[in-house]
Amino acid sequence: MTAADSATTTADAPARRGRPGYDRDGILAVAVQLFNEQGYDATSVSDLARRLGLAKSALYHHFSSKEELLSVALEAALGGLEAVLDDPRASAGAASDRLRFVLTGATDVLVAQLPSVTLLLRVRGNGPVEQAALERRRVFDHRVTDLVAAAQAEGDVRDDVDAAVAARLLFGMINSVVEWYRPGGGVDGGRLGADIVRIALDGLRTS
């Protein structure tokens, strides 16, 4: 984008605040927002360029394709979630403590990276980028199931719920946060991980 472009923009469309200032992360953020709004498949590069107020050529200067935007966004979400499982606190100690760490950590990743995790959770497997993301989700789910099973084997988690079912329900609760949590909307995102652990591990019942 040239200085002349910026000047024209400011004169023609004052409502497009910050238009000249997009770097790679800024473009990615707008792309993920647009994918979440109208669906990845239904969003064209032209749609994105229009939303950004950029020429397609300026967009291609930063990202080679729509698939690259998807890939980078899903990597942010999956990499963040996998980092929780790869943390030493998820691999050493009592399995129930590790499970507690993973539930809290995953919730924190979700709250911190709400748009990219939202995108990840809507992936249905169209194309190789989505297929690869689904495969990483499957591996993640299996690792959580193994952790629940380990906590059951150690006697700290009830074994009258199937480990795979428990893992799916626990992450169902965590993932539901993308449906209703909005930063600044009255719910403290920093507490959600602890709330989920209270419900899932300790239980809501007092007696």
Added chain:
Amino acid sequence: MTAADSATTTADAPARRGRPGYDRDGILAVAVQLFNEQGYDATSVSDLARRLGLAKSALYHHFSSKEELLSVALEAALGGLEAVLDDPRASAGAASDRLRFVLTGATDVLVAQLPSVTLLLRVRGNGPVEQAALERRRVFDHRVTDLVAAAQAEGDVRDDVDAAVAARLLFGMINSVVEWYRPGGGVDGGRLGADIVRIALDGLRTS
């Protein structure tokens, strides 16, 4: 559909099993499946007629519009969920027992009416039918929140989790079932309500 139509169908397209036999419920079931597959907005009456192997006129004999199909499907889901809250077991007795009944009952509705609840959970508020469904979901959520708050006030449910957050997380867990549960897929749908109550009220921890 006439007997002559049926005979022609059988001769021309033997792979379309049951094609002549669509009644209102059969058409609705196929419509909900198609809406879930490709999105309600993206599905035309022509798409649906093609999937059913029916002429559009035959379809209009049963349903006046695509909106009527949506409305009837959402009514099945919402009506089923609301019936749980309207059951005497949800309104008399200790609030924690009522909450237990509602969590189990809602899960059972979801398992029994998986396609229509899936459709309901994807509604985003486009148009009056979806707006009305969202409003009924909001009322439902408020009633569940009130139930959690009542159980907290009676001292049977921990009050260090906000009642509205707890209600959302509980139904996040329940609603997640549409994402992964498939009838005949190895998980006993009839157990899920009990599993969810075990996790949410009793907690996974044994100690």
